Amino acid sequence: MALSRFNWRSRAESVVIPLAALMVALVLFGIFCMFGGKNPFAVYAAIFKTAFGSWNAFQGTLLRAAPLMLTALCTALPARLGLMVIGNEGALVLGGLGAAAVGLILSYGSITPNPAQLQTTLGLAPTVVQIGMALGGIIAGGIWIAIVGALRHYRAVNETISSLLMNYIAIALLNHLVEGSWKDPASLNKPSTFPIPELYRLGNIGSTRIHYGLIYGLVACAIAYFLIQHTTFGFAARTAGGNVKAARIAGLPVGQLTIIICFLAGSSAGLAGMVEVAAVQGQANASIVAGYGYAGILVAFIARYNALAAAIVAILLGGIINSGGALQRSFGMPDATVLVFQGLVFLVVLYSESLYGRFKIFKEPEIPLAPPPATSSAVPV
Numbered sequence: 115m116a117l118s119r120f121n122w123r124s125r126a127e128s129v130v131i132p133l134a135a136l137m138v139a140l141v142l143f144g145i146f147c148m149f150g151g152k153n154p155f156a157v158y159a160a161i162f163k164t165a166f167g168s169w170n171a172f173q174g175t176l177l178r179a180a181p182l183m184l185t186a187l188c189t190a191l192p193a194r195l196g197l198m199v200i201g202n203e204g205a206l207v208l209g210g211l212g213a214a215a216v217g218l219i220l221s222y223g224s225i226t227p228n229p230a231q232l233q234t235t236l237g238l239a240p241t242v243v244q245i246g247m248a249l250g251g252i253i254a255g256g257i258w259i260a261i262v263g264a265l266r267h268y269r270a271v272n273e274t275i276s277s278l279l280m281n282y283i284a285i286a287l288l289n290h291l292v293e294g295s296w297k298d299p300a301s302l303n304k305p306s307t308f309p310i311p312e313l314y315r316l317g318n319i320g321s322t323r324i325h326y327g328l329i330y331g332l333v334a335c336a337i338a339y340f341l342i343q344h345t346t347f348g349f350a351a352r353t354a355g356g357n358v359k360a361a362r363i364a365g366l367p368v369g370q371l372t373i374i375i376c377f378l379a380g381s382s383a384g385l386a387g388m389v390e391v392a393a394v395q396g397q398a399n400a401s402i403v404a405g406y407g408y409a410g411i412l413v414a415f416i417a418r419y420n421a422l423a424a425a426i427v428a429i430l431l432g433g434i435i436n437s438g439g440a441l442q443r444s445f446g447m448p449d450a451t452v453l454v455f456q457g458l459v460f461l462v463v464l465y466s467e468s469l470y471g472r473f474k475i476f477k478e479p480e481i482p483l484a485p486p487p488a489t490s491s492a493v494p495v
Contacts (some may be wrong), residue, residue, distance in 0.1 A: 165433025179432030183331030187409025201277030203407025204284030209384025212254025263376030328388030358450015
């Protein structure tokens with residue numbers, strides 16, 4: 115029997131392996147660029163310059179990082195319970211629809227206001243409408259992923275498959291509503307809901323181009339980290355994630371934990387949908403299906419399901435996404451080239467999961483316990 119003195123080696127392992135995976139993906143992407151006749155180092159330089167080369171460029175990176183922080187939590191939170199949920203895109207879409215519906219009702223009194231109603235709003239304070247839209251997105255996205263949790267617990271339906279399929283259902287529902295009963299007749303080229311009044315949309319932080327969705331993302335990541343790492347609820351979730359049978363024997367409400375965690379996960383992605391509607395698009399349409407949900411899965415994987423690390427990784431991946439246009443303009447590469455990079459990162463990170471615990475340098479030195487004192491076997495006279 116042995117005890118470990120410190121755990122800094124395991125912490126280092128959780129940092130070194132993901133960084134090494136990113137470096138390998140970078141090398142593979144460079145080889146991909148070489149086959150396309152491009153100088154990989156010039157491509158790397160362009161990506162860095164577009165993502166982090168100036169304050170204006172960094173603002174664009176932060177704009178794309180905001181929804182990634184929120185959608186990453188949709189995978190990271192259930193993963194601490196041992197669930198692999200990838201319904202991020204669907205929850206984001208449902209959150210956008212919920213936010214648009216609440217925003218229009220609080221603005222005009224109807225999801226499909228008539229011309230007379232469009233002339234004036236109900237006069238509610240902007241903060242009231244914005245909070246209402248946030249709650250609409252949170253509840254819609256939360257219920258969407260809570261359904262996945264309920265299916266897992268009550269019917270033993272695999273959460274990965276069900277959440278993936280629910281992405282397509284959510285997108286189909288979005289298209290059905292914005293092209294049907296919720297459509298704004300004025301949106302001819304791109305079917306959309308009626309627009310949210312400018313007064314009630316999320317504004318920018320100071321004089322920057324960064325909207326308040328970034329604050330939402332950072333706060334959500336901080337709250338999620340505190341909830342999982344520093345509360346009894348989080349301890350129960352991590353215990354159940356480590357060994358479900360032991361958790362049930364200990365009397366933990368595994369089913370309740372599953373549904374609550376899934377609701378919180380979906381509510382995070384739903385809030386990302388609200389941000390896309392209230393700060394970027396101004397209305398719900400097909401543009402909110404921008405891939406932030408799927409990219410959030412990658413963020414969660416690289417961050418090892420750590421909510422604080424997810425915020426940092428989201429900024430990194432946001433910079434990569436932000437560089438797509440620059441690669442097209444400077445090198446004539448397709449805008450989707452960054453998706454190739456993301457795919458390589460995803461594959462390498464998945465492979466790197468098999469490397470944990472294999473390197474001796476990351477294993478804690480074991481300190482043997484002192485042997486028990488010898489007992490005298492002499493028989494007293």
